[in-house]
Amino acid sequence: MKPTLHIITGPTAVGKTEYALSYAESHGAEIVSCDASLIYRGMDIGTAKPSAEERARVPHHLIDLSPVDQPYDIVAYVRDAEAAVRDIFARGRSVVVTGGSGFYLKSFFAPVIDEVAVSEELRAQVATLFAEKGLAGLLAKLREQSPAGLGNLDLQNPRRVLRALERCLAAGKDLPTLQAEFAARPQPYADCSKQFILLERDRESLRQRVAQRAEQMLASGLIEEVEGLLSQGIRQNPSAASAIGYRETIAYLEGSLSREDLLPAIVQNTLHLVKKQRTWFRTQIPEPDQHLVLTA
Numbered sequence: 142m143k144p145t146l147h148i149i150t151g152p153t154a155v156g157k158t159e160y161a162l163s164y165a166e167s168h169g170a171e172i173v174s175c176d177a178s179l180i181y182r183g184m185d186i187g188t189a190k191p192s193a194e195e196r197a198r199v200p201h202h203l204i205d206l207s208p209v210d211q212p213y214d215i216v217a218y219v220r221d222a223e224a225a226v227r228d229i230f231a232r233g234r235s236v237v238v239t240g241g242s243g244f245y246l247k248s249f250f251a252p253v254i255d256e257v258a259v260s261e262e263l264r265a266q267v268a269t270l271f272a273e274k275g276l277a278g279l280l281a282k283l284r285e286q287s288p289a290g291l292g293n294l295d296l297q298n299p300r301r302v303l304r305a306l307e308r309c310l311a312a313g314k315d316l317p318t319l320q321a322e323f324a325a326r327p328q329p330y331a332d333c334s335k336q337f338i339l340l341e342r343d344r345e346s347l348r349q350r351v352a353q354r355a356e357q358m359l360a361s362g363l364i365e366e367v368e369g370l371l372s373q374g375i376r377q378n379p380s381a382a383s384a385i386g387y388r389e390t391i392a393y394l395e396g397s398l399s400r401e402d403l404l405p406a407i408v409q410n411t412l413h414l415v416k417k418q419r420t421w422f423r424t425q426i427p428e429p430d431q432h433l434v435l436t437a
Contacts, residue, residue, distance in 0.1 A: 151340030210374030
């Protein structure tokens, strides 16, 4: 009998943490986080990181793995998540995966990384091209490298164009070939059954929860937390520094956002993230086995 991955997701502030805790307790499971910001030590208040009491109820994995000044990427996550899942299964426990970070979540359903090795020297060359000639320069070089076309690449997304160019140059192949090879990669966790639960709330209820969550974060010391993280080098890690709640507080501390505008900015940006998450859930991952609308 195949072991089962229980995967629980939903938009920010929907109530994933408490639902996943109760679900894990009833299934004899341990929790594997798929939240990109929970990886970083010290990013506690602004991420609504599970508390010590909550982690005492159910063992958690992939939380507090990295210092805030050291980037952690999807390649590392796929490696660490697979190791955590295998370890939990080997001890006869069940696994609950929960969180809302798009690519982290998708990695349990489909390949999200390839095996093309890009050297630091090549990365620097492509970064210089971008700095000097912008997106147009990247696209011109990519079209030169990939005359057969650019497949379904988002041509308005500089980061994706940059990464595509890096991989084409590193592999010596055009983009359609790399995309075809990627599509042919084996599915992750093919030896597991998957039970996928998508949590939702009505829009007004979720909006209220987002606002309450942001107010509570500021009341609990988010500004002081970010002051400490700035001294620890969070600015050296764009992924951490751009996380919602952190980027707005950094802007406030650096004088580009008023204290009066801090809370509205966090709420607005969180609601924008919720919209993006809902689109991602609808277009990038399979249909859920259960779609639960929470009311409590």
